[in-house]
Amino acid sequence: MDLSLDETQQMLKNTAKDFFATECPETHVREMENDKDGYNKQLWEKIVNQGWLGVPFAEKYGGFGLTFLEFCILLEEAGRVLLPEPLFHAVLLGGMPINIFGNEKQKDELLPKIISGESIATLAFHEEDDSILPSSIQCQASMSTNGYTISGTKMFVPFANISDMIITIARTGDKDTDLSAFIIPSTAEGISISELSTISSDKQSVINLDNVQIPATNILGQKNKGWELVEQIFSFGAIGKSCEMLGASEKVLEGTVEYAKTRTQFGRPIGTFGEIQRHCSEMATIVEGTRFVIYEAAWKLAQNKNAKKEVSMAKSWTSDSHKKVCAISHQVHGGIGFTKEHWVQLYSRRAKAAEIAFGDGNYHREKLSKLLGF
Amino acid sequence: MRFAFTEEEDNFRDEVRKFLKSELPNNWDGVAGNNLEEGASDKEWDFALEMRKKLADKGWLTMAWPNEYGGQNASMMKQVIFAEEMTLARAPGRDGFGIRMLAPTLMIHGTEAQKTQYLPDIAKGNVQWCQGYSEPESGSDLASLQTRAVEDGDDFVINGTKVWTSSAHRADKMFILVRTNPEAPKHRGISFLLIDDMKSEGIKVNPIIDMAGRHNFNMVTFDNVRVPQKNLVGELNRGWYVGATLLDFERSGVEYSSRCMALLTELIEFAKTNKRGGKYISEDPNITKEITEIYTEINVSRGMSYKIADMQSNGEVPNKESSMSKLFGTVLEQKVADLGMQILGMYGQLGPESKHNKLKGKIEQEFLSSVSATIAAGTSEIQRGIIATRGLGLPKP
Numbered sequence: 001m002d003l004s005l006d007e008t009q010q011m012l013k014n015t016a017k018d019f020f021a022t023e024c025p026e027t028h029v030r031e032m033e034n035d036k037d038g039y040n041k042q043l044w045e046k047i048v049n050q051g052w053l054g055v056p057f058a059e060k061y062g063g064f065g066l067t068f069l070e071f072c073i074l075l076e077e078a079g080r081v082l083l084p085e086p087l088f089h090a091v092l093l094g095g096m097p098i099n100i101f102g103n104e105k106q107k108d109e110l111l112p113k114i115i116s117g118e119s120i121a122t123l124a125f126h127e128e129d130d131s132i133l134p135s136s137i138q139c140q141a142s143m144s145t146n147g148y149t150i151s152g153t154k155m156f157v158p159f160a161n162i163s164d165m166i167i168t169i170a171r172t173g174d175k176d177t178d179l180s181a182f183i184i185p186s187t188a189e190g191i192s193i194s195e196l197s198t199i200s201s202d203k204q205s206v207i208n209l210d211n212v213q214i215p216a217t218n219i220l221g222q223k224n225k226g227w228e229l230v231e232q233i234f235s236f237g238a239i240g241k242s243c244e245m246l247g248a249s250e251k252v253l254e255g256t257v258e259y260a261k262t263r264t265q266f267g268r269p270i271g272t273f274g275e276i277q278r279h280c281s282e283m284a285t286i287v288e289g290t291r292f293v294i295y296e297a298a299w300k301l302a303q304n305k306n307a308k309k310e311v312s313m314a315k316s317w318t319s320d321s322h323k324k325v326c327a328i329s330h331q332v333h334g335g336i337g338f339t340k341e342h343w344v345q346l347y348s349r350r351a352k353a354a355e356i357a358f359g360d361g362n363y364h365r366e367k368l369s370k371l372l373g374f
Numbered sequence: 375m376r377f378a379f380t381e382e383e384d385n386f387r388d389e390v391r392k393f394l395k396s397e398l399p400n401n402w403d404g405v406a407g408n409n410l411e412e413g414a415s416d417k418e419w420d421f422a423l424e425m426r427k428k429l430a431d432k433g434w435l436t437m438a439w440p441n442e443y444g445g446q447n448a449s450m451m452k453q454v455i456f457a458e459e460m461t462l463a464r465a466p467g468r469d470g471f472g473i474r475m476l477a478p479t480l481m482i483h484g485t486e487a488q489k490t491q492y493l494p495d496i497a498k499g500n501v502q503w504c505q506g507y508s509e510p511e512s513g514s515d516l517a518s519l520q521t522r523a524v525e526d527g528d529d530f531v532i533n534g535t536k537v538w539t540s541s542a543h544r545a546d547k548m549f550i551l552v553r554t555n556p557e558a559p560k561h562r563g564i565s566f567l568l569i570d571d572m573k574s575e576g577i578k579v580n581p582i583i584d585m586a587g588r589h590n591f592n593m594v595t596f597d598n599v600r601v602p603q604k605n606l607v608g609e610l611n612r613g614w615y616v617g618a619t620l621l622d623f624e625r626s627g628v629e630y631s632s633r634c635m636a637l638l639t640e641l642i643e644f645a646k647t648n649k650r651g652g653k654y655i656s657e658d659p660n661i662t663k664e665i666t667e668i669y670t671e672i673n674v675s676r677g678m679s680y681k682i683a684d685m686q687s688n689g690e691v692p693n694k695e696s697s698m699s700k701l702f703g704t705v706l707e708q709k710v711a712d713l714g715m716q717i718l719g720m721y722g723q724l725g726p727e728s729k730h731n732k733l734k735g736k737i738e739q740e741f742l743s744s745v746s747a748t749i750a751a752g753t754s755e756i757q758r759g760i761i762a763t764r765g766l767g768l769p770k771p
Contacts, residue, residue, distance in 0.1 A: 001454075272770065277763070285761065291681075316667075368670065374646075
């Protein structure tokens, strides 16, 4: 049992913290809320140049040869500043499915492009029925002479607007779990992408696939084994999101305590009042408890150990805890906190989006209760 | 980062488990599902002392002590494992007052004579200490304590009242905070004394029965009790700081999560194997939702105590971390007890004495004794104050 970071991890954390503090101030987050692409290309290039898109990938593809755990450390720091750039998506939803399920040819060809930022891939799973079940997938992939023909509608696809590859989950057989993953170029004929307007002002899209033709070699992983990919990537996604929430929670706690020290009412700082101290100590305790459950799951995932219980514990806990931290922060801030100009609402809007991504609290409690034998 | 135990640690855990399995009676269940020390009957207490001697012989009681005092300088994680296994097995015999609190304080502040006189008996499990801190008018505001000690020849003469004194009726000796200078600011007129014999003339121990019907707490009165001056620990009027050192030797608090897990495991088993209204209790979605929430929170609580152990391993002194762990862990104890009540339905109101009870009536006992969890050893309100002011740097009210 050792909860400390090793030298490499600590260095990565420090570098990332400093980098994001300089490069991603609140003004940048606000600017990207209204940006056409939702990210800044110059900043993206700087992130690419840090090599961070290659953190969990092998050196032969141009990666760092580290693990998912180290990537989580990065995500925590990105979450602290609400980084709008698609670091999470490019690595976790684009690179990792290819790295884990791709064949050698796909990995040789695609991973270097993803790591160097030349290419961005994303994952299209959700459909009209938004539950995370194999039966929600209605998108059809049928065999044709040259490969597959894919038709259907994908919902809530993150950063589809800037991705050149969409890893799409589609139905390839009659059984519930007869699903497969396909790498579809976003320029393919028959694809139309329309953006959604979301609570967190991020970039999610609806993708319509109308008889999209792709070669048979674009299948990712084995045919009818797509659900395995979804389950694995959603586990990584749940923990990656939790790390972002952890960083955000820490920032909200710091900012709220700072406000309680400086805001005066009745002639003294509000932080002297018992009710406010109670709020702040509650936040601090929640945040303190969050780190361990997340990193225990991250470590187990990185070590390829069975982490099913830990993932569900971490995501159900963090989904709720981060929401609570934001709610308490609003209470301490009073009126100013719910104005557009204030920073807290930037966090609380994104807290909602993170809570429901990759399974909300109830979804993971349900999973956990099955794992406990109920 | 590594979220697994080493092979050596796993082996040690096995050793403790095997030992407890062989030493505890079959189907051992603790008392009221809990550890024995608190509120034990005479017979249970005798068994606890027997276990304490055996644990002492194994060297496990003192494993955290430095080598020079006969300890093993054991790693924090090893101590955590020992505490986890003892708590999971609901095994009695640990010594919170002597081993964990007083001994480390003497190692720092005691004279050579005091160390020689007191440490060996503590190490062997020969002596029971109790802690004279709280008073009727000094609860959360401990530093306002009024029990008076006046120098008289070679002695101090003590007059006053201590309260909530756990196990005073079992104790041989007491360490006590007394006021030696009523003129000085409240923190600077307190001294730390050792009372060698609880049977001394002038000491009266009056039982306080708790709402679970158990006798653990006492009120202790002092009427001209004489204590030799050589029993002063540290400097005169600096006792507050000696006493504060003692608080730094707090446990990592892993007991909270282990105790909760022991009980939750039983409750899960019970819910899966017992029916109400023709359905297994575990088929009630309200119950399973709460079980999964609490299961997760127990893991969160365990993480908080591992963090404290990790800090101590790295030579850091936990402060707000201990308060957070206590705050979270004690609320959790109440939640598990309340969940148990829900699972047992009408049977939750039956205690150990009822022949109709389920789970030996221990849930009723747990429920009643869990009320004190958020009060004893510093109320939740005091913990929040510590977190807010010392931990987060908010200004004092």
